[in-house]
Structures are given as C-alpha cells and as structure tokens.
Amino acid sequence: MRAAVVEGPGRLKVEQVSVPEPGAGQIRVRLEGCGVCASNLTPWEGPEWMQFPTEPGALGHEGWGVVDAIGEGVADFTLGDRVAALSFKSYGEYDISEASAAVKLPDALAGQPFPGEPLGCAMNIFRRSDVRAGQTVAIVGIGFLGAILTRLATDAGARVIAISRRPYSLDVARQFGAAATIPMDDHWAIIEEVKRLTDGGLCDRVIEAVGKQWPLDLAGELVREGGKLIVAGYHQDGPRQVNMQMWNWKGIDVINAHERDPDVAMQGIREAVDAVASGRLDPSPLYTHSYPLERLDDALNATRDRPDGFLKALVTV
The missing domain is CATH 3.90.180.10 (Medium-chain alcohol dehydrogenases, catalytic domain)
Known part of the structure; x- marks a missing residue:
C-alpha cells in the first residue's frame, strides 16, 4: 500500500509499505480519505522533540473508509461497513483501528467525506x-x-x-x-x-x-x-x-475543552454522525480543498498558510 512518511521538517514522501493486518479486537479500514488537522503543523515544522522519519501514515487521525478485514473477537462490524475511525496512521491507503474506536456511517452519508475526529x-x-x-x-x-x-x-x-x-x-x-x-x-x-x-x-x-x-x-x-x-x-x-x-x-x-477519554471522544463522533445524517449540521461547505495523498505536503502547507478561500483540507486516497 501507499503511505506518507515525513522525512524531516517540511519534507514528505509516499512509500510502498506492507498492508497491516488487524489483531484481536481490531478492524482494517480501506481509507477513502483523511482530514488534515492543524495539530499536524508543529510536527511538520520539526521541533526539537520531533523524531524523523515518521512511521508510515503517521499524523493522520481523521480518516474514514470501508472495513475490509476484521480481527478475532469483533462482532459489531462486517466487511463493507463504511466507518469513521479514530486511528492514527491514516495518511495512507489502509489503517488499523480498534473496533471500539470506529463508528458506522449510515446510508444517509453515502459518498460524503466524514473526518470523524474533528x-x-x-x-x-x-x-x-x-x-x-x-x-x-x-x-x-x-x-x-x-x-x-x-x-x-x-x-x-x-x-x-x-x-x-x-x-x-x-x-x-x-x-x-x-x-x-x-x-x-x-x-x-x-x-x-x-x-x-x-x-x-x-x-x-x-x-x-x-x-x-x-x-x-x-x-x-x-x-x-x-x-x-x-x-x-x-x-x-x-x-x-x-x-x-x-x-x-x-x-x-x-x-x-479537549477530551482525552476515548469513550468521550467516541460519544462526540456518534453525535456528529447523527447531526450530519439528520441534516441538522452540514459541514460540507467547510471542506474547501482536496489533495491526493502524494500532495499531502501541499495540504499541510495550505493548512499553515491559509490562502484566501481555505478552511479545511482533505486528503483523498
């Protein structure tokens, strides 16, 4: 699979790496896309505490896609379910998520991007x-x-x-x-x-x-x-x-107001799914820029520089 690796401050490449396998209690998500978070910008700049190169896909934590492999003991998902996942290597074609950190996306959201974490x-x-x-x-x-x-x-x-x-x-x-x-x-x-x-x-x-x-x-x-x-x-x-x-x-x-309890984070994502699926909230006008994985560096730079008309970047896979 393809996955982005940050080699150093402001430097990125896309590598071919092995597709990960889900363990017990996990699912594998074939990613459709991942939102770009402003929290990525400090690591992208290369502070003293940052270690390079990053692991493939690292920094990406706003992914959504389709379940294509299921680990032992997972009963709540089936192959083909579309999900938003709170996982942490989503700048790539696949990512592994704990089953407890994924939320099914209903048919009302079919075809729509859904960066669940933000x-x-x-x-x-x-x-x-x-x-x-x-x-x-x-x-x-x-x-x-x-x-x-x-x-x-x-x-x-x-x-x-x-x-x-x-x-x-x-x-x-x-x-x-x-x-x-x-x-x-x-x-x-x-x-x-x-x-x-x-x-x-x-x-x-x-x-x-x-x-x-x-x-x-x-x-x-x-x-x-x-x-x-x-x-x-x-x-x-x-x-x-x-x-x-x-x-x-x-x-x-x-x-x-930053939550670190995983259960609370998932509660928020479920509430967001309900709000968007019901039509009470429409975030689609806020997804202003879309980039292929190979241009993740451009997406990060735009998130930093905020050119006119920019609000939120999505990376599509």
Missing part, C-alpha cells in the same frame, strides 16, 4: 461550553471548528459574535449563523465593539478556537463576570501567560 471534537467542545438559549457567545477564531461551533450555538438559541482574522472566515461565520462579526485586528477596538454589541455586559460564553497567546488574552477580556471561558484552541507551541488578576476579579470558569 467533528466529534466540535460536538464535545460544544457540550462542555454549556451554551444556552438567550446567551451571547463570542467565538474567537473561525476555522473549521469555529464555524461548526457557530452553527451549534446559533441552533441552540444563542447570539453569536464571530471574531476572526480573515474576511473569508467572517463570511463563513455569517453563513453559519453568526449575528455579528468583528475583524480580529485591533485588540482594544474589538473589546469596545463587543461592549457596544452587549450594552457593556460582555459575553456569557467565550470560546477561544485559535491556540495562540493573543486570542487567549482577547477571550479573557470578552467574558462577563461569572461567565465561562472555553479553551478550544490547541496550544502546542509552549507555555502561556494569563491575566490571573482579571480572571480572579471576574470570577469566571475556565474550561479546557
């Missing part, structure tokens, strides 16, 4: 955010995750203020239900605009979905007293400083 992540972050009807919710950073959270919060009856760097992202936020949008360019001007939009009361919930220091600082400023700050961005480039005096004074709850 969709499930969005559902779990939304649940942790405790958004309720009538609240004002600021979402700082409108990428794939921020756009989905905008739709979920709007559908829950909240008023969403979307804050993002790119005009394109703000257009997407409006399409996904944002009541107001603010360019993310001037720290104090953003705060004043949010105060204006909320009659000085600020926001019941603020979801930071960027993973950088400034958006986290900004998010803390936008939460009202007694509100909740939800950290949804993936902060992987070093320590952060926070204005603890302000956080203390406001008495806010700060929620790190």
Whole structure:
C-alpha cells in the first residue's frame, strides 16, 4: 500500500509499505480519505522533540473508509461497513483501528467525506461550553471548528459574535449563523465593539478556537463576570501567560475543552454522525480543498498558510 512518511521538517514522501493486518479486537479500514488537522503543523515544522522519519501514515487521525478485514473477537462490524475511525496512521491507503474506536456511517452519508475526529471534537467542545438559549457567545477564531461551533450555538438559541482574522472566515461565520462579526485586528477596538454589541455586559460564553497567546488574552477580556471561558484552541507551541488578576476579579470558569477519554471522544463522533445524517449540521461547505495523498505536503502547507478561500483540507486516497 501507499503511505506518507515525513522525512524531516517540511519534507514528505509516499512509500510502498506492507498492508497491516488487524489483531484481536481490531478492524482494517480501506481509507477513502483523511482530514488534515492543524495539530499536524508543529510536527511538520520539526521541533526539537520531533523524531524523523515518521512511521508510515503517521499524523493522520481523521480518516474514514470501508472495513475490509476484521480481527478475532469483533462482532459489531462486517466487511463493507463504511466507518469513521479514530486511528492514527491514516495518511495512507489502509489503517488499523480498534473496533471500539470506529463508528458506522449510515446510508444517509453515502459518498460524503466524514473526518470523524474533528467533528466529534466540535460536538464535545460544544457540550462542555454549556451554551444556552438567550446567551451571547463570542467565538474567537473561525476555522473549521469555529464555524461548526457557530452553527451549534446559533441552533441552540444563542447570539453569536464571530471574531476572526480573515474576511473569508467572517463570511463563513455569517453563513453559519453568526449575528455579528468583528475583524480580529485591533485588540482594544474589538473589546469596545463587543461592549457596544452587549450594552457593556460582555459575553456569557467565550470560546477561544485559535491556540495562540493573543486570542487567549482577547477571550479573557470578552467574558462577563461569572461567565465561562472555553479553551478550544490547541496550544502546542509552549507555555502561556494569563491575566490571573482579571480572571480572579471576574470570577469566571475556565474550561479546557479537549477530551482525552476515548469513550468521550467516541460519544462526540456518534453525535456528529447523527447531526450530519439528520441534516441538522452540514459541514460540507467547510471542506474547501482536496489533495491526493502524494500532495499531502501541499495540504499541510495550505493548512499553515491559509490562502484566501481555505478552511479545511482533505486528503483523498
């Protein structure tokens, strides 16, 4: 089979490697595609802790495809089932998944891409955010995750203020239900605009979905007293400083909404399957770019550089 190997910082090749065999409790998935996650970017840059070359297919964890081999003791899947899998070598033609880490995709999703991990992540972050009807919710950073959270919060009856760097992202936020949008360019001007939009009361919930220091600082400023700050961005480039005096004074709850319990992660993916299959959530406009496996490097670079019109890359196999 073909599988991508990262040879060094910013360098990739596609190798021919042996097709893996599922063990007890596992299934093999013939992959149709895999989403490209922004968490791949730090390893792609080659930090000191990164080891090269990667294992074939490594870094890919948003795969979906068809079950084509079943290990001993697996009773919940049959050959030909279409699934989304939470596995970790999905930048290739096949990957092995624990049967407990795969979710069947219903006929309503036939032919549709389904990167289960980020969709499930969005559902779990939304649940942790405790958004309720009538609240004002600021979402700082409108990428794939921020756009989905905008739709979920709007559908829950909240008023969403979307804050993002790119005009394109703000257009997407409006399409996904944002009541107001603010360019993310001037720290104090953003705060004043949010105060204006909320009659000085600020926001019941603020979801930071960027993973950088400034958006986290900004998010803390936008939460009202007694509100909740939800950290949804993936902060992987070093320590952060926070204005603890302000956080203390406001008495806010700060929620790190990244789930590490596999059972909770799978719950989110199942909820995402139900939401998309029922038509309550349509992520298809967010899949803006598609690349063959041999161009995974281009997909990673586009995820880093975010050219105009880019939101989410998929690698197809």
